[in-house]
Amino acid sequence: MNTTHLILVVVGMGIVTFLPRLFPVFILEKLSLPPLVERWLKSIPYAALGALIFPGILTIDPSNPWIGVTGGIVACVLALLRLPILAVIAGSILTAWLANAWF
Known part of the structure; x- marks a missing residue:
């Protein structure tokens, strides 16, 4: 595994874990629970x-x-x-x- 591939994997994992945390902020902000x-x-x-x-x-x-x-x-x-x-x-x-x- 070369360095570029490793960096892409780390960035991809960061995006995958960040998105599920980001979406509820925008969704729950507009809802009245x-x-x-x-x-x-x-x-x-x-x-x-x-x-x-x-x-x-x-x-x-x-x-x-x-x-x-x-x-x-x-x-x-x-x-x-x-x-x-x-x-x-x-x-x-x-x-x-x-x-x-x-x-």
Whole structure:
């Protein structure tokens, strides 16, 4: 595969992933959606984030999943206390590190 072909593939992939994100902006801007649908659409980023993070929590150490679960629980508690995001991340990492030493 030569450089030109590789660049064309990367540009093509960029266009293919950009277009589905661009079209809803123009379509939804002109529509008036019911409040229930708007609330549902606003919750999708949180659901996607959970779907991305949860498998990582369970597979941080496949032989001992409690390490990731403990870090995840601490992260949830710190987030519920409305601590800054860096404190939540640092707390969960520290907890997972300590749990690794204990388990």
